[in-house]
Structures are given as C-alpha cells and as structure tokens.
Amino acid sequence: MTAPAELPIHGNSDIVLVRQRVRTAAVEVGLSLVDQTKVVTAASELARNALVYAGGGQVRIEVVHNGVRRGLRLAFSDDGPGIPDLDQALTDGWTTGGGLGLGLSGSRRLMDEFELKSAPGEGTLVTVTKWAR
Amino acid sequence: MDRVPVLKLGDILIVSIQIDLQDQSVLALQEDLANKVVETGARGVIIDITAVEIVDSFIGRMLATIAAISRMLDAETVVVGMRPAVAITLVELGLSLGGVRTALNLEKGVALLNHIDGSEIATAAR
Numbered sequence: 186m187t188a189p190a191e192l193p194i195h196g197n198s199d200i201v202l203v204r205q206r207v208r209t210a211a212v213e214v215g216l217s218l219v220d221q222t223k224v225v226t227a228a229s230e231l232a233r234n235a236l237v238y239a240g241g242g243q244v245r246i247e248v249v250h251n252g253v254r255r256g257l258r259l260a261f262s263d264d265g266p267g268i269p270d271l272d273q274a275l276t277d278g279w280t281t282g283g284g285l286g287l288g289l290s291g292s293r294r295l296m297d298e299f300e301l302k303s304a305p306g307e308g309t310l311v312t313v314t315k316w317a318r
Numbered sequence: 319m320d321r322v323p324v325l326k327l328g329d330i331l332i333v334s335i336q337i338d339l340q341d342q343s344v345l346a347l348q349e350d351l352a353n354k355v356v357e358t359g360a361r362g363v364i365i366d367i368t369a370v371e372i373v374d375s376f377i378g379r380m381l382a383t384i385a386a387i388s389r390m391l392d393a394e395t396v397v398v399g400m401r402p403a404v405a406i407t408l409v410e411l412g413l414s415l416g417g418v419r420t421a422l423n424l425e426k427g428v429a430l431l432n433h434i435d436g437s438e439i440a441t442a443a444r
C-alpha cells in the first residue's frame with residue numbers, strides 16, 4: 186500500500202498538482218474512470234477553496250480499507266477564517282467569493298463520504314472518501 | 319503560466335485545450351478569445367475539450383462566460399469533444415452548462431455553426 190502523501194496548496198499551480206496526484210492515486214486504488222473523474226473534480230474544487238478562502242492549506246491523500254474494499258480519502262485542511270454557517274455553505278449556489286457556489290455541495294454529491302468541520306477562527310477541514318466498486 | 323493558442327480557420331476561431339490549465343490560464347483564454355473575436359470578426363468559436371480530463375466549476379464557468387461574451391460580440395460558441403465521464407461528473411456537480419452549445423466532435427461543431435449562421439460561415443474551414 187502506498188503511504189499517505191501531504192501536498193501543500195499555496196498557489197494556482199498547486200491546484201493542478203493536486204489534481205494530478207489525486208488522479209494517480211485514484212488509478213492506483215482501482216477507481217473506475219467515471220469515479221476517478223469525480224474524485225479529481227471534487228479535489229480541484231476543495232483545493233481551490235483552501236487557496237481562495239483561506240490563503241492556502243494542504244491536502245492529505247490516503248488509501249483506506251474497509252474489509253477487502255479499497256478507497257481513496259482526501260483531507261483538505263487550512264487555518265483560514267473558517268465557515269460560520271455550514272448549512273448555508275453547503276447550499277447549491279451559495280457563494281461569498283463570486284463563484285458558482287457548487288464546490289462544497291457538488292463535492293458532497295460526487296463523493297461517497299463527505300465531512301465538513303469548520304468554525305470561525307478555527308480553519309476548515311473537509312474530508313472526502315470514494316470507495317472502489 | 320501557459321497560454322492556449324487560438325487558431326483562425328476561415329470565419330471560425332478554434333481553441334483546443336491540450337493541457338491541464340491553471341486558473342490564470344483559463345482567465346487569460348477568456349480574454350484572448352474575446353479580443354480575437356473582435357479583431358478577426360469571427361462568427362463562430364469552437365472550444366475543443368477532447369483532451370480535457372476534468373471540468374470543474376471554474377472551467378465550466380469559463381465555458382459559459384466565453385459563450386456569453388462571444389454571443390454579445392455576434393459569434394456563436396460550440397464546445398466539442400466532451401468526454402462521457404466529464405459530462406456525468408458535471409451534471410452531478412450541479413453544472414448543466416445550459417447556455418453552452420455542444421457537439422460531439424469538431425466536424426459536428428463546424429456543421430452546427432454552419433447551420434446556425436445559414437450559409438457561408440465555416441466554408442473555409444471545410
């Protein structure tokens with residue numbers, strides 16, 4: 186099994202790197218092409234959020250197991266301002282940054298598991314998992 | 319930062335996205351295309367995303383914005399070559415790209431522009 190990897194998200198080029206590394210990991214775990222595409226898309230959204238709203242952060246890329254099932258888990262963390270209202274942030278179309286407001290809500294749909302932890306002044310942690318079928 | 323080349327073929331501008339674009343390059347492409355539409359008087363824009371492995375909300379919005387800007391400048395935009403996995407993912411993400419015309423491939427995109435414009439457009443591109 187591949188060891189977990191930590192990648193910094195400090196600039197626009199890091200978002201591209203995160204996409205590439207997540208793609209490689211998704212292939213290794215044995216996700217289907219459609220699931221690879223979903224995971225990479227969610228990773229792109231969450232990495233951009235860390236960069237845009239928190240000025241940067243990091244992602245931990247990890248292979249996880251549930252019995253014989255393998256999955257890919259991504260944990261995006263930052264020490265930014267945090268999110269005051271999680272339900273609002275998870276509403277389709279809600280944005281404070283002039284975006285489309287689909288990054289969080291869309292990523293939740295694209296992944297099998299989605300956990301958002303955030304509070305004002307305490308940064309943000311988004312953990313998402315996709316299981317191989 | 320990478321810049322995506324914009325090719326002119328008759329009355330059509332063709333952009334083929336070949337690399338994983340970072341956000342600044344996406345914004346630069348938006349601007350380059352708007353300028354080129356005016357400069358060349360192009361009547362159609364084709365964005366070929368055959369090689370594009372993911373379209374997230376940032377890139378999706380760029381496609382919609384280019385279509386809207388071009389329309390305002392009297393040109394139609396067609397996005398061609400979207401991969402099935404990309405289409406499935408986009409819909410689940412919540413992006414329907416309602417205002418963006420699509421065609422399966424470059425040939426069909428040119429045919430669509432021809433049809434929209436009636437006649438001469440794209441004859442040079444045949």
Ligand SMILES: Nc1ncnc2c1ncn2[C@@H]1O[C@H](COP(=O)(O)OP(=O)(O)O)[C@@H](O)[C@H]1O
Pocket residue numbers: 230234235238239263265266267268274275279280281282283284285286287288289290309
């Ligand atoms: N890492 C983060 N730190 C602080 N706020 C965030 C973070 N991620 C998301 N948000 C907040 O949640 C909102 C919704 O995010 P998202 O669904 O990705 O849409 P968008 O980025 O288009 O606004 C953002 O506008 C922002 O206010």
Ligand SMILES: [Mg+2]
Pocket residue numbers: 230233234284287288289
């Ligand atoms: Mg976002």
